[in-house]
Amino acid sequence: MLSALITIIRRDLLVAFRRRSELVNPILFYVIVITLFPLGVSPDHEFLSKLAPGVVWVAALLAALISMESIFRQDFDDGSVEQLFLSQHPPTLLILGKVIAHWLITGLPMLVIVPLMALLLYIPEQAIPTLFLTVLIGTPILSLIGAIGVALTAGLRGGGVLLGLLVLPLYIPVLIFASAAVSTAIEGLPSSGHLAMLGSGLILALILAPLAISASLKISMN
Amino acid sequence: MRTEEVSVLRAHDLKCVKGSTELFSNIHFQIESGEALVVEGSNGSGKTSLLRILCGFNYPAEGEISWCGKTIDGHEDYQQQISYIGHASGVKLDLTVLENLVFAQRLVGSDRDETEIKDIIRSVGLFKQRNVLTRKLSAGQKRRVALARLQLEERKLWVLDEPLTALDKEFVTDFENVLKKHLEDDGMLVVTTHRELLLPDSLTKKINLSA
Numbered sequence: 001m002l003s004a005l006i007t008i009i010r011r012d013l014l015v016a017f018r019r020r021s022e023l024v025n026p027i028l029f030y031v032i033v034i035t036l037f038p039l040g041v042s043p044d045h046e047f048l049s050k051l052a053p054g055v056v057w058v059a060a061l062l063a064a065l066i067s068m069e070s071i072f073r074q075d076f077d078d079g080s081v082e083q084l085f086l087s088q089h090p091p092t093l094l095i096l097g098k099v100i101a102h103w104l105i106t107g108l109p110m111l112v113i114v115p116l117m118a119l120l121l122y123i124p125e126q127a128i129p130t131l132f133l134t135v136l137i138g139t140p141i142l143s144l145i146g147a148i149g150v151a152l153t154a155g156l157r158g159g160g161v162l163l164g165l166l167v168l169p170l171y172i173p174v175l176i177f178a179s180a181a182v183s184t185a186i187e188g189l190p191s192s193g194h195l196a197m198l199g200s201g202l203i204l205a206l207i208l209a210p211l212a213i214s215a216s217l218k219i220s221m222n
Numbered sequence: 223m224r225t226e227e228v229s230v231l232r233a234h235d236l237k238c239v240k241g242s243t244e245l246f247s248n249i250h251f252q253i254e255s256g257e258a259l260v261v262e263g264s265n266g267s268g269k270t271s272l273l274r275i276l277c278g279f280n281y282p283a284e285g286e287i288s289w290c291g292k293t294i295d296g297h298e299d300y301q302q303q304i305s306y307i308g309h310a311s312g313v314k315l316d317l318t319v320l321e322n323l324v325f326a327q328r329l330v331g332s333d334r335d336e337t338e339i340k341d342i343i344r345s346v347g348l349f350k351q352r353n354v355l356t357r358k359l360s361a362g363q364k365r366r367v368a369l370a371r372l373q374l375e376e377r378k379l380w381v382l383d384e385p386l387t388a389l390d391k392e393f394v395t396d397f398e399n400v401l402k403k404h405l406e407d408d409g410m411l412v413v414t415t416h417r418e419l420l421l422p423d424s425l426t427k428k429i430n431l432s433a
Contacts, residue, residue, distance in 0.1 A: 007328040011317070018316040018355070079310030082279060086301050088331030221279045 004089040005097045012101035015074070026067035027109040033059040034117045045122050052121035053182035056131065060110060060139065061171050065164060067106040068146035071098060072217070076154045081217055092210040095217070099140075099147050099209070107139035123186060130185035130195070134178040137198045144209035145170045151216035173201065228255045229290050229303075229378060231276075231410060236285035238271045245271055246431045249285070255378075258401070258411040258421050263431030269414040270309065272431065273383050276412060277306050305377040307385060311368035315357040319348050319367050322356055327374045339374065346370045347393065362388040369397060380404060382413045394419075 016023055037055050038048060075081045084094050114135045118128050149167035153159030181194035230252060237247035245268030253259050261269050274280040276287060278294055278301055286293050289300045306312075313322055323339050343352050346366040348359075356364055365388050372380060380401075386394055398420050401411060405425055413419065 004329065004331070007325060011314070011321075011325045014321065015314055015316045074314075077310065078314060079308050079312040080314065082277070082306055082308060083312045083326070083329065085279070086277070086304050086306055087329045088302055089329065094329070218279075221274075222281065 001089065001093060004087070005093055005100075008094050008097035009101045009104070012098055013104065016070075016101070016105045022070055023105060026063045026106050027113065029066060030059050030063040030110055031113065031117070033062065034120065038120065049122040049124065049186060052118070052123045053131070053179040053186070055121060056114065056117055056123075056182070057134075057138075057175050057179045060135065061142065061168070061175055063110065064106065064139065064142040064146055064171075065167060067102075068143075068150050068163065068167070069160060071102045071143075071147050072150050072154045076220070081221060084217070085221075091214045091217075095147070095213045096206075096210045099143050099213070102147070103140050103143040107135075107143060110139055111135050123182070126188065127182055127185035130191050131182045133195055134181050134198060137195065137202050138174050138178045141174050141198070141202050141205045142171060144205040144213075148209055148212045148216055151213045151220060153220075154217075155220035174198070177201070227290075228408075229410065230254050230288075231379065231412075232288045233276070234285055234288070236272070236275065236287070237283045238268050238275065238280075239283040240268075240271065244283075247284070249429065249431070251427060251429055253410055253412070253427060255408040255410060256405050256425060258405060258413065258426045260419065260421070260426055260428045261412065261414045261431065262428060263414075263433075267431040269431060270383055273306075273308070273381050273412065273414065277301070277304055277381055303378045304381055305372050305375045305379070306381045306383075307368050307372065308383045311365065312371070313356050313364055313367050315364075316355065318353050318355055319343060319359070319370075320352045322367055323370060323374055326371050330375045330377070332374070332376060334374065342370050342373050345373070345396075360388075362390060362393070365389055366393065369400075373400060378408075379410045379412070382411070384414055384416070386415055386417045386419065 034055060037051065041051065042048070072081065084091050087094060114131060115128055118131055123131060146167050149163045152166065153162045156162065177194045177197045181191040181198065184191040184194065232252040233249060236249040238245040249272070251259060261272060263269050271280060275282050288294065289297055294300045317325065320339065320343065323343065327334060327339065340349065340352065343349050346369060348363060348366055351359060351363065356367060369385060385397070389397065401421060405411060
């Protein structure tokens with residue numbers, strides 16, 4: 001079981017590594033959106049640090065959205081999706097592996113770069129660990145939910161527009177709790193409540209999303 | 223790997239509708255271990271749809287398919303008996319030939335070592351290209367990678383959609399021998415093709431979807 005999970009993660013990472021330009025696209029987008037804010041709105045210290053939690057997370061949501069498409073697009077084109085269902089291993093396990101690989105490609109770089117973004121937006125030092133935690137817990141939820149949307153729209157032409165409409169409303173709770181956690185941390189208040197909500201969201205998504213993705217892929221294949 | 227008992231794949235009164243057009247209806251057939259079914263029909267007659275229905279990817283509008291007496295809907299390990307090669311053959315263009323096959327066999331759950339995989343690569347004539355990205359191969363060579371996967375997976379039921387596309391004459395002969403060997407080993411085969419495929423007549427059933 002575990003070896004199958006590792007196999008599919010390795011395969012997807014290798015494929016992603018061979019397509020490096022697609023790899024940097026979402027993270028570049030993320031950095032650009034955040035760096036444009038101080039230029040476009042105001043470089044004022046206090047103003048920015050108030051705006052920062054929202055900015056960091058809205059950018060993360062949009063970057064996740066533009067990166068999602070790649071998770072199943074190629075598999076549909078080259079016939080690998082069918083092979084997922086013929087495998088000896090449960091499709092949900094392999095799908096979970098694909099989502100993990102996708103998170104390693106898109107979520108992890110975000111996680112690495114977010115402390116730097118925090119400095120750019122004058123987020124006070126005491127709030128940076130919380131920000132880091134929200135990204136650590138929140139971005140896997142984005143990948144899991146996004147994958148459901150992609151699985152549903154992969155069989156359609158122009159599915160990209162539909163994907164945004166379908167997935168963004170489901171991203172909103174993540175946005176609310178994550179940015180609220182960071183805001184409270186900036187004010188010096190405990191943010192564990194918001195983090196706990198995010199954490200329970202992640203557990204729920206981890207359990208339910210692979211089932212939903214598997215069912216959606218079956219519908220799209222039909 | 224293979225069970226001794228005879229397996230039976232049976233389709234009863236299948237009907238397939240795409241949008242508002244009926245592709246085929248009233249399709250019956252039955253094949254047992256060691257038998258092949260050749261599906262014929264003109265373009266758009268529903269050959270691919272029939273194969274996908276057989277694999278459980280699509281659902282028929284009417285009728286049912288059973289494997290060893292049990293309907294495949296909700297059959298717990300029917301799909302694990304199948305090797306399927308469709309028009310999109312499941313080959314990852316960004317992996318090399320060897321990587322493709324190594325990952326494919328791990329996902330089906332067999333654990334052959336690399337020398338065995340290399341032997342199979344040699345048998346489909348891609349040994350020199352084993353470390354070349356599949357993207358850089360010709361259409362026929364990509365097809366060969368997919369067909370190599372068949373031999374690796376050791377599944378009982380092979381469902382092949384136009385396997386001979388883009389293959390050269392010599393390789394078609396080699397491939398026919400692989401198919402014959404598969405049937406001799408009590409395997410089963412469902413195949414669509416527009417080209418002549420030489421299989422033992424006594425073991426081959428044919429249905430024509432345009433008739």
